Amino acid sequence: MSHWSQIMFQDAATPIMSMLIAFHDHAMLVIIMVLTFVSYAMISLSVNKYTCRNVYEAQSIETIWTIMPAFILLFLALPSLQLLYLTDEIVEPGITVKAIGHQWYWSYEYTDFYSIEFDSYMVNVNDLAEGHFRLLEVDNRVILPMNVEVRMLVSAADVIHSWTVPALGVKADAIPGRLNQLTFTIRRPGVFYGQCSEICGANHSFMPIAIEAIDTNTFISWVKSFKEG
Template sequence: MATWSALGFQDSVSPLMEQLIFFHDHAMLVLILITTLVGYMMGSLFFNSLTNRYLLENQTIEIIWTILPAFILIFIALPSLRLLYLLDEVNTPSVTLKAIGHQWYWSYEYSDFLQVEFDAYMVPSADLPDSGFRLLDVDNRTVLPMNTQIRTLISAADVIHSWTVPALGVKADAIPGRLNQISFYMNRAGLFFGQCSEICGANHSFMPIVIESVSINAFLDWVVATSDDA
């Protein structure tokens, strides 16, 4: 069981990702019900030898299979629209992070603090410790406080990149000359991994993202230590 769970995505860490998972389950349930009903009807037609050669039309069934799909689409569309507006909602942020994509690494700037900025390169497999994550770990992890509304401003210095962390439910293109904005809220501590999701060149697969969610006090201690080092 542990092996199979390691092959999938990480568990959600933000309310937005939880809502995305709920919507996925909702849509899958509708699809399973439709597939089961259509499969049963097709099977009954294949194996039923009874025919009615005088049947020319049936207004009732025409009305049913026109109106029923419309209600099903509304049943899927309303939660989808609600979720789209939730994803675009930007609450008052407590921390602002700026992520800049380069070929092929990320630069981070903490706009609320002086001299807190660094580059995050992927750790080569030869230098990776036994507890490291191959092709996912970076030399400077992005430390952020949990239970805090965080705004991330995303841009790029050369080509189009994409800042993506599945556990947070966030994905935004990093476009040169343009700032994109996303907002998220982490409700537990841990390490959460992402990668550039735009084909940005030869080393596209080797510019990972690592978010380290910590308590607010631990985050402030890290900011002080990072500022002293600078």
């Protein structure tokens, strides 16, 4: 059942997403303060009949409302530029996975291992197990280790797709003939869902993404079992 807390962001699973949420709260606080001040000023100047008419043309007032927005923009720009730099920073990855968008499913290749590649299709509503989410569950999840820097290479085989997982704070366009990349580090175990966020055709809404984060030892066991299988 839906509840009010679902109108906000998903719980962050990466440091970048935590910083994005913090910046959102920072920006919303500034917006609320500006809205409150401007509303109070407009109402007081419009309603109060004792206000001096010279206020409307005072040079000091015009100077204030010209300089203050510049400081407010700086107050927002400095943390946003720092966050933008961190989202684009590429470090030495511990594991590399390639995601390829198709109409309408994803395929994955673990480039550090020769034999690990698979397709990931959405599970039909009639085949969902208890606790699975409609339009989000897939037959083959992407298994990734926690606390390891992951590099995701994103491309497409036909049209433009977009590989997006909100809880991880990542989004990259999958463009045919082009290889985009992004990095992230998952800090907690769990299953994190996303969807293609580029309108890529009739079944655009039926190509979800499911990532399962596990500890390193379990991931090594999964890799061994995948090769043996």
